[in-house]
Amino acid sequence: MVKTKHLENQSVIANVDWLSIFLYAVLVIFGWMNIYSASLPLEETSIFDLGQIYGKQLLFIGLTIPMIIVLLSLDTKVYEKYSLIYYVIGIVLLMGLFVFGKTIKGQTNWYQFGGISLQPSEFAKIGTALFLSKYITESQTTFQTLKEQAIAMGIIFLPVAFIMLQPDAGSAMIFAVLFLVLYREGFPGWYLWTGFLAMLLFILALVxxxxxxxxxxxxxxxxxxxxxxxxxxxxxxxxxxxxxxxxxxxxxxxxxxxVLESHQKDRINVLLGDDVNMKKEGYNLNQSMIAIGSGGWIGKGFLEGTQTKGGFVPEQHTDYIFTTVGEEWGFAGSIVVITCFITLVLRIVYLSEKQKNNFARIYGYCVAAILFMHFFVNVSMLIGIFPTIGVPLPFFSYGGSSLIAFTLLLFIFLKLDANKVNEW
Known part of the structure; x- marks a missing residue:
């Protein structure tokens, strides 16, 4: 029995999708290089300096290595069996923000433990994806009844409600992409069309x-x-x-x-071409577009970005990290990054289609949808086709909560995928 179990474990490790891991590693390493460039001080210092942003990010990257090993070692039943617990933990953490959370720039979406910060909304996405997958699998629903539809929407909207109260519209918006997963599993299409039409009418009514x-x-x-x-x-x-x-x-x-907050109205007005708001809320957007455009075809070179070094783009190491890519690596480097993201998302979809287990398949769709939504919104807002909101670029933007949460999200699926050799 021990020998059989050992062979099973060997087969799981051998069947880990190394292409996905390679793409993950490329994005994390290249992301750190751009964080290093965007936060490098004038005086020379060690890359391991924890007093610097790039030093902290390197620590976060180091922490993901043992975490990945643990994720790939655990029994896959742990993710499905305890999915409700993960979901509840996420909800409790979101609720706890209103008592113990730290308010930054009008948003109470962080826990502060000394010098360590934690953003629960990043981890709530994982619990929601796991529990939603569990519900659809266990109930074998085809979403033909209003009750089934209401339960599925409730699973998504419960964390969204607490996130909106923070208020953090950017993080809440990401959860909406899970409706594509529901649609893939038989959810009535008119929900999607109604949502799309409402957004279109809202925009048209403003112009x-x-x-x-x-x-x-x-x-x-x-x-x-x-x-x-x-x-x-x-x-x-x-x-x-x-x-x-x-x-x-x-x-x-x-x-x-x-209903909308003043900064939300200003950002929408910027998107609609309001010159008055462009001078205020549009400053970040304007500077990011200048930085990206100044890179030309091949960029100015690593550590040679004048906009980056001059600090003209606020929050460049977090939500605006892609501007460093555009300036220092140019159009060619930007295409490489975009290609890596799209390839990773398509690879996850491809692997999801091959799953024998419905839970793994649905969870894979959730992972692909969340990663794509983050990538699409982040890059779109930097080039002026989407309102500016606080959405990090997966594996790229600075932040321990973001990197660890996205790593958890991805490698849980890679473990489920690797285990398909043992599914019957």
């Missing part, structure tokens, strides 16, 4: 006069009604939809003026 937008809505409903080949189409349904969408359009101004 188009409500009366003209409502005329467009009515015209669209009329055209769709007459071109819809479904014999059972009901004109009253179209009329109700037109009224609901029109009411939503009229509510946008109220929501924008009375």
């Amino acid at each position: 188009i006069q409500p009366v003209f937008l409502i005329l467009l809505i009515v015209a669209g409903c009329v055209i769709h009604f007459f071109y819809n080949k479904n014999i059972s189409r009901n004109p009253f349904i179209y009329a109700i939809l037109a009224v609901i969408m029109s009411g939503f359009v009229f509510s946008v101004d109220y929501v924008f003026d009375n």
Whole structure:
């Protein structure tokens, strides 16, 4: 029995997806190089100096190595069996912020233990992904009933509610991508289309006069009604939809003026081309675009970025770390980083499709969706096609919570994938 178990463990290690590990290592190492460049002080110091940002990040990277070994050594049943516990721990940590959390720039989303900070929302994503996968697998749901749909949405929205109260709209937004996973598992598509349409109408209502937008809505409903080949189409349904969408359009101004925080309104206005707000909230965006554009095709060279060295881009080692890539490594380096991220996400999707275990497959989709959402939002906001929000670039941005959480998220799946040789 011992010999058989030993052979099983050998087969699991042998079947770890080394391509994913290689891509992870490339992103982590290259990310540290850019953090080093973005935070290098004028005086020469050791790369292990824990008083410097790059020294702390190197420590965090070192901590992930034993953690990865433990993750790949644990029995896969630990992740599925105790998924509810991980989810509850995440919720409790989010709730605890309102009592023990530290408020930074108006957001209470960190625990502070001496010189160590912890952001629970990063770890709540892991617990939510695990428990959501467990629920779908165990209930064998096809999402045909309202109860099944409500439970799945509740699993996602519960941590989102606490994160929004911090308030941290950027972290909360990431959870929305899990609806793509639900859709993949049979969730009604009209939820996604409704969400997409609501966002589109919200944006259009900010740039188009409500009366003209409502005329467009009515015209669209009329055209769709007459071109819809479904014999059972009901004109009253179209009329109700037109009224609901029109009411939503009229509510946008109220929501924008009375619900959104002032900095959120400013960032949206910047995205819409408001010159007044560009001088204030748009400063970071403007500086990041200058830094990225100044890199040209091949960049200025490692440690040679003038924008980076001059400190013109605020928070460059965290959410704006990609600007260092653009300036010092140019278009070529940016494409390499983007290719690594896209390849890793597609690799996870590919491995997920090959899973024999439904829990591992669904969790793999969650991992791919979360990583892609972070990557897409982070890069998009730096080039001015998405509002500026606090979303780190996975494996790249400075921060122990971010790096450790993303490492946990990825290597739990790689362990589940490696174990598929023992699944029947």
